[in-house]
Structures are given as C-alpha cells and as structure tokens.
Amino acid sequence: MANVKELHVNGSHRVLNSDPERSLLSVLRDDLDLTGSKYGCGEGRCGACTVLLDGQAVRSCSTLVGSVGNKPIETIEGLAKDGKLHPLQEAFLEADALQCGYCTCGMIMSACSLLKRDPHPSREDIVRAMNGNICRCGVYPRILSAIERVTRARKGDGQ
Amino acid sequence: MKNFTYYRPKTAEQAVALLDDKWGTTELLAGGTDLLDLQKEYIAQPDKVIALRDVGINQLRLDGVDKKPDDFILGAGMTLAEIAAHGGLKEAFPALTTAAGDIGGPQIRNMGTLGGNLCQRNRCWYFRDEHTPCLLKGGDKCFAIDGENRYHAIFTQGHKCVIVNPSTLAPVLIALRATAEVLGPKGKRKLKLADFFHAPSSASEREHVLKPNELVLTVTIPYPKLKNASYEVRHKQSYDWPLVQAAVAFQYADNKATDVRIVLGHVAPTPHVADAAAKALEGKEVTEATASAAGEAAAQGAMPLSQNAYKVKLVSVAVKRALLTAAGRKKYWEV
Numbered sequence: 001m002a003n004v005k006e007l008h009v010n011g012s013h014r015v016l017n018s019d020p021e022r023s024l025l026s027v028l029r030d031d032l033d034l035t036g037s038k039y040g041c042g043e044g045r046c047g048a049c050t051v052l053l054d055g056q057a058v059r060s061c062s063t064l065v066g067s068v069g070n071k072p073i074e075t076i077e078g079l080a081k082d083g084k085l086h087p088l089q090e091a092f093l094e095a096d097a098l099q100c101g102y103c104t105c106g107m108i109m110s111a112c113s114l115l116k117r118d119p120h121p122s123r124e125d126i127v128r129a130m131n132g133n134i135c136r137c138g139v140y141p142r143i144l145s146a147i148e149r150v151t152r153a154r155k156g157d158g159q
Numbered sequence: 160m161k162n163f164t165y166y167r168p169k170t171a172e173q174a175v176a177l178l179d180d181k182w183g184t185t186e187l188l189a190g191g192t193d194l195l196d197l198q199k200e201y202i203a204q205p206d207k208v209i210a211l212r213d214v215g216i217n218q219l220r221l222d223g224v225d226k227k228p229d230d231f232i233l234g235a236g237m238t239l240a241e242i243a244a245h246g247g248l249k250e251a252f253p254a255l256t257t258a259a260g261d262i263g264g265p266q267i268r269n270m271g272t273l274g275g276n277l278c279q280r281n282r283c284w285y286f287r288d289e290h291t292p293c294l295l296k297g298g299d300k301c302f303a304i305d306g307e308n309r310y311h312a313i314f315t316q317g318h319k320c321v322i323v324n325p326s327t328l329a330p331v332l333i334a335l336r337a338t339a340e341v342l343g344p345k346g347k348r349k350l351k352l353a354d355f356f357h358a359p360s361s362a363s364e365r366e367h368v369l370k371p372n373e374l375v376l377t378v379t380i381p382y383p384k385l386k387n388a389s390y391e392v393r394h395k396q397s398y399d400w401p402l403v404q405a406a407v408a409f410q411y412a413d414n415k416a417t418d419v420r421i422v423l424g425h426v427a428p429t430p431h432v433a434d435a436a437a438k439a440l441e442g443k444e445v446t447e448a449t450a451s452a453a454g455e456a457a458a459q460g461a462m463p464l465s466q467n468a469y470k471v472k473l474v475s476v477a478v479k480r481a482l483l484t485a486a487g488r489k490k491y492w493e494v
Contacts (some may be wrong), residue, residue, distance in 0.1 A: 001165050021165040021208065023195070043196045047266060056240075056269045062195045063270070064188070066165045067212045110265065131397030132264020 004065050009034070010078025020066025025049045027065045028075060036076035036105045040134075047133030050106035051075050057113035057132070076105040079112065087150045088112060095146035099137035107133050111147050120151055161204045169213050171342050171374055177209045178372035180344075182363060187211060187374060189236060190270035192263070193279040201289045202280070202296070211236060211274075211374075229382055235274030235339075235375040240265070242273060242328075252380060254331045254387040254406055254485070261391060262327055264398040274375040277329060277339070277355065281322040281366055281428075282400060283311065294320045297362040309466040310402070313474070314427035316462055319360040323425045329356060330406035330424035331389050333432065337380040343373040352378070358428035366428070385418070386411045388485035392473045401425045403470055405457070405477035407485050414444040416486070421457060421478055426470060433457040436478055445486035447479075454479035 004018045009032060016031050028034045028051070040048030042061050049061040052074040079086035088108050091097070098104045107130065114121055114129035121129065126147050135143065168174045179185045186205040188194055197203035214236070231251065233242070242248060243260035262268060262276070285291045285302040292298030301320045303311045312321040332352040340349050350368070357368045369375070387408040391401035404424035409416040419437040422430050436457035443449045454475035461471045480492060 001167050019165075020167075021163055043199060044192050044267060047264065050266055057266045058270050059192070059266045062191050064165065064191060064195070064208075064210070066167060067188070067191070067210050069212070113265070127397070129265055132266045 001066055004068070007032075007065070007068060007073060008070055009073045010075060011072075018065055020064065022065050023061050024051070024053075024063040024065045024068060024073070025060035028060060028073075034075050034077050037109075038102055038105060040102070040106075045134070046103070046106075047110060048103050048106040050109040050133065052109060052113055052116075055113065055116055057110050074109070074112075076108060079108070086112070087153065088115070088147070091146040091149040091153075092143070095142045095149060097139055097142040097146040099139055103133060103135045103137075107135065107143055111143075111150075114147075115150065119154055121147075123148065126151075160198045161201065163198075163205050163208050166207060166209045167213050168209060171214050171376060174209050174211060174214050175342055175344055175372055175374055177207060178374075179207075180370070180372050182365065182371045185209060185371070187278075189272040189275040190238065190267075192267050192271045193275060197280060197287075200287060202287060231380045231382060233273055233378045233380070235272065235277075235377060237273045238269055239263070239271045239273070239276065240268040243268060251382055251384075252331070252335060252387055254334065254389040254408065255328065255380070258327045258331050258389040258391075258404070258406070261401075273328065273378060276326050277332075277352075277375060277378075278365070278367055278369065279325055282325050283320075283322045286322065294360050295322075295362060295364075304464065307466065308464040309469075310400070310425075311464055311467055312427045313461040313463040313467055313470045314423075314431050315464065316460070318358050318428050320358070320428060321464060322359075322366075322428050324356055324366055324427070324429050325400070325425075326430070327389070327391070327401060327404055327424055330404055330422040330430045331387075332378060332380065333430050334406040334408040334420045334422045335380050335385065335387060336408075336420070337378050339375055340377045340379070341369060341373050342376050343370055347376070353432070356429040383410070385409060386416075386485040386487075388481045390477050390481035390484060391424075392477050403473040403477045405474070405481040407478070407481045409440070409485065411445070411486060415442055416440050416445055417442060419453075421453065421481075423457065423474060423477070426461075426474060433478070435459050440482065445482050445488065447483065447488075447491075450479040450482040450486075450488075451475070453482060 038048040040046035044062040054071040188210045385408040409419040421433040421436040436453045439456040440453040457478040458474045
C-alpha cells in the first residue's frame with residue numbers, strides 16, 4: 001500500500017509521509033509532534049496512548065496508521081479551545097486527579113469519549129468506561145471525582 | 160517488530176488471494192489488538208499483513224447485523240462494542256452481549272472484532288515469550304505442564320499443550336449452535352462453531368481449524384428463543400481474562416429445561432462442551448439445587464495441573480450461576 005500522506009487530526013488536515021505499517025501513536029508523536037498521547041506498555045494494556053478515532057476511544061499503539069484513512073482523530077492537544085481548557089482538563093486540575101501525570105492524557109480522552117456518548121453517566125457507567133486505563137500512582141478515586149465534577153456541572157447548567 | 164508489507168484489499172476475495180497456504184508468512188489484520196502485540200513480541204513475524212478494513216466496509220456487510228426471521232447473521236467485522244450495545248442481540252442473546260461487553264476494556268472493545276475474537280492466539284505466557292521454544296513455536300515441550308500453570312487447562316487429558324482457548328464468544332456461540340461462513344480460495348464453506356476449534360500442538364496448527372488462506376465472513380445464530388446466559392469468574396471486575404466461563408442455553412417451558420447446552424470457556428485448549436452437566440439438568444426445573452447438581456457434573460473429568468485445581472470448583476460455581484441467571488432466578492451472589 002502507498003504511503004500515508006495526510007491525516008485529519010484535531011480538526012485540521014496534517015500533511016506527512018509515513019509508511020502505512022507504523023503505529024498511529026508513533027506518527028502522532030514523532031512526525032506530528034503531538035506528544036500528549038503517551039507510549040506506556042505498547043501492547044494495548046494500559047491506555048496511556050488512547051485517542052479518539054471517529055469519536056471512539058482506541059489505543060493508538062495498536063492502530064496501524066494505514067488503517068486510519070480519512071477518519072477524524074482527536075488527541076489531548078485538540079481539547080482546549082481558544083486558549084480555554086476543556087471542562088475535563090479543568091476538572092482534573094481541580095480534583096488533583098494526577099500524580100505523575102503519565103496516564104492523564106489517555107484518561108481524559110477515555111472520559112471524553114464517554115461524555116460524547118452519554119453526557120450524564122452514572123458512577124457505574126464511569127467506572128466501566130474508564131476500566132481500560134491504568135494509573136500506576138493509584139489516583140483512581142480522584143479521577144472518578146473529576147469526571148463526576150464535569151457531569152454535575154453539566155446537570156447544574158441544565159445541559 | 161519485523162518489517163512487513165501492509166495491504167488493504169477492497170474485497171474478501173482479494174484478501175484471500177493475498178494469503179499464503181501456510182501459517183506464518185501472511186496474517187489478517189482486523190482490530191489489531193492481538194496481531195500487533197504478537198508482532199511486537201516477535202511471536203508473529205509475517206511478511207505481509209492484510210488489513211480487512213476496506214473489505215468490511217465495501218463488500219461483506221461485515222459491519223452490521225442482518226436480522227432474518229429465524230436467524231441473526233453477524234458480520235465478522237462487527238466490533239465487540241457494537242455487539243455488546245446491539246438492542247436486538249441483547250434481547251435475544253444476553254449471553255452474547257454480556258460476554259462481548261466484558262472483554263478487555265472499552266478501547267479494546269472498540270477495536271476488536273467478532274472474527275478476531277474467534278481466531279485470536281492463546282494467552283499462555285510461555286507461548287507469548289519470544290525466548291521460550293514451546294510446542295506451538297516449533298519446540299518439543301510444553302513448558303506449562305511442569306511450570307507456572309495456574310491459568311491453564313484443567314481438562315488436560317490427551318493434550319500435549321495445555322493452553323486454554325482465549326475466546327469468550329466461542330462458548331456462547333457453541334451453546335447457541337451458531338455457524339460460521341468462511342471464504343477460501345475455492346469459495347465459501349459453512350462450519351458449526353462446535354467444529355471450529357482445535358487443540359494445537361505444533362507450530363503448523365492454530366487454535367481453530369481454518370486453513371491459512373481462509374477468512375471468516377459471517378456468524379449465523381439461529382433464534383429459537385432459548386434462555387441463555389454467560390457467567391465469568393475473574394480476579395478483577397475491570398479489564399481481565401476470565402478464570403472460568405460458563406455459557407448456557409436451554410428451552411424453558413412449564414418450568415422444565417430441555418435442549419440444554421452447557422459450554423465452558425478457559426478450562427481447556429478448546430471450548431469444552433459439558434454434556435454430563437446438560438444431561439443432569441435436562442427435563443428439570445432450574446432451581447438452586449438442580450443448577451448446583453449440573454455444576455458438579457460439569458466439573459467431572461477435570462484433571463487439573465499442579466497450580467490450578469482451584470478452577471475445578473470455579474467450574475461448578477460458574478455453571479450454577481449461569482443457569483440461574485438464564486432462568487431469571489434471583490442472583491443471590493449479588494448484594
């Protein structure tokens with residue numbers, strides 16, 4: 001198959017020239033300089049590399065860039081708008097939902113995928129949606145409360 | 160990872176034509192959650208990787224469920240997340256949607272497919288270790304038999320390699336008497352899921368009976384309105400492999416279970432059909448006592464290894480709970 005010449009990332013078309021058999025994570029980090037998505041285990045266990053592909057959370061370490069095609073990709077770098085952090089990013093800061101921070105971008109992208117699908121998830125829904133992401137510092141309770149902050153705020157707004 | 164050439168054929172026939180007729184040199188790529196891992200560990204070292212992405216979209220209708228009056232036809236490219244969330248499937252086959260929804264984590268379910276779940280490689284740590292020359296990698300010894308075997312088979316009789324089949328959809332689909340349609344160089348063929356799996360013992364065999372140049376197109380599940388359920392015992396509720404799984408299906412009228420099928424997962428190199436357990440329940444009402452008796456019967460014939468005798472007890476528990484769930488009985492184990 002021919003090289004991948006273009007990707008649709010965070011709302012813009014990015015021009016590149018990559019072998020199709022490389023991982024999406026490697027292309028995002030090394031070619032496009034989008035280093036928010038992290039290389040954790042490299043084998044689909046930890047979730048640190050989670051990005052949204054066509055709105056769905058996937059593991060970019062286990063996605064070949066040749067299989068992406070023209071599907072839109074969203075990474076942590078695309079969440080802030082006009083210099084303002086995404087509510088999930090704000091909530092993670094307010095809830096102190098990180099220690100070393102290595103899992104955080106993947107955590108936020110998983111949460112983002114959940115809230116796109118279901119703006120008012122129950123605590124059980126949140127736990128279930130987040131169970132593909134591992135935090136070695138063990139900040140899980142704060143991560144849950146950060147996501148709940150966002151859902152509560154939305155309810156308060158009548159959204 | 161060894162370098163390979165990436166192909167993205169447009170049709171299933173083109174995909175099959177790209178496959179070699181021996182294992183190892185070509186691999187199909189669906190969700191990639193298993194294959195890419197195997198490549199990174201140098202367990203799989205194909206020269207060609209054939210991605211099915213465009214095949215699913217363009218030709219096979221692999222992406223949707225086609226509901227006919229008596230059958231559900233599932234495209235092999237359906238993701239596990241799509242299966243888990245499908246309303247019609249949930250109503251007809253809660254065993255299938257529960258099992259699909261419990262596989263891996265959300266990202267894995269968004270990527271992994273039905274066909275991939277059936278054809279994935281086993282998770283034995285000796286097999287997955289590049290430097291261990293086990294039977295399935297051309298060696299002359301199964302290292303698990305005298306080694307670390309707590310997650311391995313307990314129905315071991317006659318098996319040189321004591322892996323467990325990793326698919327959690329397989330026991331369910333066998334219990335529901337599903338059939339797979341497979342495409343090869345000479346055309347399509349159908350085979351029952353009950354005949355789909357195989358206990359491998361060499362590098363030239365896989366966990367299933369497909370030929371190296373065959374591809375799963377669809378899975379058809381007949382719909383005679385069976386009560387059905389799947390129950391897994393696992394270490395963690397989140398993101399884990401089952402230690403033992405029981406899938407059950409039966410007709411239930413006038414408080415009598417007939418046509419009972421009980422299939423165990425993660426206890427043998429293939430899904431394990433527990434005929435004695437099915438027979439124990441046949442014609443009876445599903446109660447805690449009869450479900451318990453069927454559970455005891457399901458464990459008959461187990462020959463556990465040095466570290467996994469605990470699984471024998473789990474078989475009885477899983478079968479009992481699956482039967483009670485299918486019959487709509489109170490789940491006494493949930494508080």
